[in-house]
């Protein structure tokens with residue numbers, strides 16, 4: 001399974017989502033691929049925002065090795081699930097995704113998690129105190145997302161046999 005997390009800058013929300021998701025996969029012994037990208041190009045090559053690194057570190061998670069990149073057309077065919085952090089990110093991704101089989105891989109993260117907090121993961125870039133909230137939102141939602149993917153994949157493989 002290949003999972004891509006997408007936000008605007010790929011320095012605040014999606015690097016956290018990538019790190020949290022990967023940690024939860026490890027805890028469950030699932031060998032899935034996880035990556036993240038931004039719809040914008042301002043921060044290409046940069047480390048995550050220091051506030052994201054710090055909030056992750058407080059939870060025992062090191063995301064400092066990640067580097068920002070911009071989403072591209074190849075991502076749309078490579079990844080099985082593409083999760084947008086907010087509706088604006090989702091619109092941008094759908095601008096790139098013209099083919100129906102690519103468009104149907106694009107989901108809003110909190111909606112897919114059936115979170116009550118959705119539909120958008122709030123952008124904490126302009127709000128220093130938003131990072132802890134975002135961490136917990138992503139942590140909770142990631143568990144539901146993994147469960148839902150496992151459910152969907154087992155249903156579709158049963159259907160195929």
Ligand code: 4NP
Nearest residue numbers: 007008009010011012013125
């Ligand atoms: P992110 O947050 O999309 O969660 O990475 C942002 C990062 C940078 C900017 C906006 C949002 N920016 O305007 O540079």
